[in-house]
Amino acid sequence: MSDAESLEERIRAIDPLTPEVESDLQSRRDYLWRRVHTEYEHGQVPRPGHKLQVALASCISAIVVSSIVTFVLDRADSGTHQASSLLSEAAKSSEATIGLPKLRHNQYYLQQTDQTVYCSFTVSKKVDVHFLTDDVRTTWTRPLNPQFVLKSIESSAFSGIGWASPVDKKNWVKAGRPYNPCVGASQDGALSAISTSVDLSVPIGSRTMSVFAGIRRIYTRSFVQNRGTPLNSFTEFNLLADGRINPSGSVSRFPQRCPVMRVHIDKWSTSELCSVGDQLQILEQLMRLPDASLDYRGLLLEAMAHDPNVEEIQFHSSVLRNDDIAFEDPKSGMTVVLSKKNGALIKILFEKIFTGSTGCNCIANNSTPGDISFGAVRVVTLADPRLK
Amino acid sequence: MAAKFQNDNQMAQPFEAFYRENYNAISRFVVRRVPNELHDDVVAETFLVAWKKFAVVNEPTIRWLYKIARFEVNHALRRLVLQSTTRIADRTFAVADISNMEAGMDVMTAMDSLSDGDCDIIRMVLWDEIPREEIAEILACSVSTANVRYHRAIKRLRNILEIEPVSAHKSEHVPKGANVRIRMRDEGLS
Numbered sequence A: 001m002s003d004a005e006s007l008e009e010r011i012r013a014i015d016p017l018t019p020e021v022e023s024d025l026q027s028r029r030d031y032l033w034r035r036v037h038t039e040y041e042h043g044q045v046p047r048p049g050h051k052l053q054v055a056l057a058s059c060i061s062a063i064v065v066s067s068i069v070t071f072v073l074d075r076a077d078s079g080t081h082q083a084s085s086l087l088s089e090a091a092k093s094s095e096a097t098i099g100l101p102k103l104r105h106n107q108y109y110l111q112q113t114d115q116t117v118y119c120s121f122t123v124s125k126k127v128d129v130h131f132l133t134d135d136v137r138t139t140w141t142r143p144l145n146p147q148f149v150l151k152s153i154e155s156s157a158f159s160g161i162g163w164a165s166p167v168d169k170k171n172w173v174k175a176g177r178p179y180n181p182c183v184g185a186s187q188d189g190a191l192s193a194i195s196t197s198v199d200l201s202v203p204i205g206s207r208t209m210s211v212f213a214g215i216r217r218i219y220t221r222s223f224v225q226n227r228g229t230p231l232n233s234f235t236e237f238n239l240l241a242d243g244r245i246n247p248s249g250s251v252s253r254f255p256q257r258c259p260v261m262r263v264h265i266d267k268w269s270t271s272e273l274c275s276v277g278d279q280l281q282i283l284e285q286l287m288r289l290p291d292a293s294l295d296y297r298g299l300l301l302e303a304m305a306h307d308p309n310v311e312e313i314q315f316h317s318s319v320l321r322n323d324d325i326a327f328e329d330p331k332s333g334m335t336v337v338l339s340k341k342n343g344a345l346i347k348i349l350f351e352k353i354f355t356g357s358t359g360c361n362c363i364a365n366n367s368t369p370g371d372i373s374f375g376a377v378r379v380v381t382l383a384d385p386r387l388k
Numbered sequence B: 001m002a003a004k005f006q007n008d009n010q011m012a013q014p015f016e017a018f019y020r021e022n023y024n025a026i027s028r029f030v031v032r033r034v035p036n037e038l039h040d041d042v043v044a045e046t047f048l049v050a051w052k053k054f055a056v057v058n059e060p061t062i063r064w065l066y067k068i069a070r071f072e073v074n075h076a077l078r079r080l081v082l083q084s085t086t087r088i089a090d091r092t093f094a095v096a097d098i099s100n101m102e103a104g105m106d107v108m109t110a111m112d113s114l115s116d117g118d119c120d121i122i123r124m125v126l127w128d129e130i131p132r133e134e135i136a137e138i139l140a141c142s143v144s145t146a147n148v149r150y151h152r153a154i155k156r157l158r159n160i161l162e163i164e165p166v167s168a169h170k171s172e173h174v175p176k177g178a179n180v181r182i183r184m185r186d187e188g189l190s
Helices: A003-013 A019-027 A028-044 A052-077 A078-096 A166-174 A233-241 A276-287 A290-307 B010-029 B038-055 B062-084 B096-104 B106-114 B116-127 B133-136 B144-159 B167-171 B176-186
Strands: A106-122 A127-143 A148-156 A212-215 A221-222 A311-313 A324-327 A335-339 A345-350 A370-374 A379-380
Touching: A003 B106, A003 B116, A003 B144, A019 A028, A019 A221, A019 B010, A028 B010, A028 B038, A078 A290, A078 A311, A078 A324, A078 B096, A106 A166, A127 A166, A127 A324, A212 A311, A233 A290, A276 A290, A290 A345, B010 B038, B038 B062, B062 B133, B106 B116, B106 B144, B116 B133, B116 B144, B133 B144
Parallel strands: none
Antiparallel strands: A106 A127, A106 A370, A106 A379, A127 A148, A148 A221, A212 A221, A311 A324, A324 A335, A335 A345, A345 A370
């Protein structure tokens, strides 16, 4: 093989079009045709008076929204005001710290997270199943060039991963292996959700994440994830409210039905915009992505700052140190713990997740407590990452 | 609207057939060039533009679609550059085999330092496998110019990677231009 042929082979080898991507593209053909058709028709047939209607509707909405906001803010106590401003400040400082040191050759950003989930849900009448996970994840991140970023996840220190007991698994299998909200789109209900070639993302436009086999010892689990890059936490917040951020992290171009994942099997929110509660649910799901803290902490804090119910709490737990500060959304029970010193996100605690709508018989106790602890982001140098 | 179609309804059916015939090629072309989350937008824009011009184009072909797609890709990437921030989670592409990516990191980095034009022609030849005649039409140049552009791009890439040309090529004592032509013929390029 000549050097030219060899080089051509090497270029072909990095072709990003893989069978998985190709099959995903195929599956989007009809959807995209409908979209092209709709956009063409809208472009071709201008609706008379449409702009005026939109302008009027916008004015009325703005007046109504501002009245509601004023009313809510007036009613809010000073504690809530304080919580909101502290959270906003933390969101801003979170943006400022996003500019991490530039990496040199063989350097990676490294962060460890420890995620614990105690989850139970109903699979059939009066039968609950219980699922436990405790997972320490180490994430190596390295932008390869402006287009590629390598994210490698090593899951370790598993304990109690999977079904709480064989009976739980048996009941789940007997019920026809229904969707397991504790592990997203897993087919077997266990942590194999992050094993080779299984999509870890929730099934909403689930074109968004690919999972790969590990590379030797360092990368037992690796993936390259595509994700939108919203501009800042406030812009992200608006995208979130418009239903444009999916729980898988992908960003929709247009406002859509709020994509929050409900407990109903195959059921999603039908509202056009995301309520505050919806937003926090999406964030809970987002924050469970292994590398989410860097990407979404600003958004999380901004969303909490916009929730008038969020308040600073005295958290009676050993996890709260003297230099920590905790904020809770009493409705969802979600609590974030920040460093008082620098506003860094230290921990998220989930009292409730997947709060089913009325009449849902999918989840009995309606509760998925758990927590995620975030380690500091460090820059590490590896002589040869594959030989670690 | 041109005489080809009396109204939009008449055009919808042939355009849908045209879409279905060419979706795969355009979709692949786009996904190789833009981050995944922009794929749908760029493909939709490409076909939207194509539909608007469908009635007035003499012969709608895949080459014509590639031209539109190239424009839309460049437009999307320009927007992306304007919006880019220093966040770690920069735009990314799906890559199936991480070991390929690790091994090809130097090639990827080298390609990144090439000009857009060089990158584009390399991708069209090696990834999209578009016939050289079609590439020439897309780039609005002659086939021989397209060939020369491709080989110059590869040469620049090789220089960046500092790959020494194999001695066999030197020992042939063939004039440079002739060598290019012979190699092109060998590769079925001319």
